[in-house]
């Protein structure tokens with residue numbers, strides 16, 4: 001008898017005979033087997049994370065990247081579909097060639113490019129979100145001494161996206177175009193797992209919807225299939241803490257009491 005005949009009613013189609021009789025159950029329980037400082041470490045990895053736009057010119061080992069993906073691949077997903085279709089990891093000459101074309105595209109004819117989905121609403125945004133978005137700009141541009149209304153200066157700042165912020169490594173994440181919002185949510189779990197696994201190794205990241213918008217250029221350099229939607233870019237590297245201290249303001253976050261409502265507890 002297999003675990004499936006235990007669970008499913010009589011008459012359920014026969015389970016795959018390749019499914020093991022006994023499921024692996026040696027999950028490490030965080031509660032039963034946790035390091036003394038697990039809470040402190042986990043909270044610090046999450047609470048101190050930030051989008052890193054300044055990196056040291058120090059390479060990231062391929063083994064380290066594999067270890068990060070090895071951790072992140074354990075992210076949950078609906079029906080365990082694991083819809084992180086492909087992770088394209090670029091560095092060195094390939095990254096430089098892509099970057100040159102992205103910068104050119106962004107500075108000369110950005111209107112020729114668009115993403116395969118709307119990251120932001122195309123219609124009106126509810127005021128609370130519009131305000132947070134406006135506040136983001138204030139915190140973002142102030143340490144760069146860029147006036148919110150100075151569009152030329154803002155463009156000079158935003159072109160750094162296409163230089164991958166001088167990070168040694170960048171990623172392009174794709175998702176199958178037959179999949180729906182649930183799978184996009186799953187992809188988010190995977191992506192955040194990468195950012196945290198990277199931090200645990202002294203690395204930082206920034207997610208980039210901006211590079212996904214230039215998917216036509218990315219497709220020229222990478223074997224991205226027609227059924228793949230370019231969902232997101234991300235850079236990764238060792239942080240340049242001096243530059244970060246000078247040019248980055250911590251973005252404000254909502255208070256716990258503003259986020260959660262309790263019932264019956």
Ligand SMILES: Cc1cc2nc3c(=O)[nH]c(=O)nc-3n(C[C@H](O)[C@H](O)[C@H](O)COP(=O)(O)O)c2cc1C
Pocket residue numbers: 049050051052136161206207208209210211232251
């Ligand atoms: C999916 C996603 C896409 C993003 N795309 C960009 C981007 O293209 N360029 C950029 O500078 N920041 C990008 N960001 C970073 C956000 O601006 C940043 O997360 C937000 O302002 C909060 O700041 P923090 O990450 O430092 O807490 C992106 C973040 C996410 C989650």
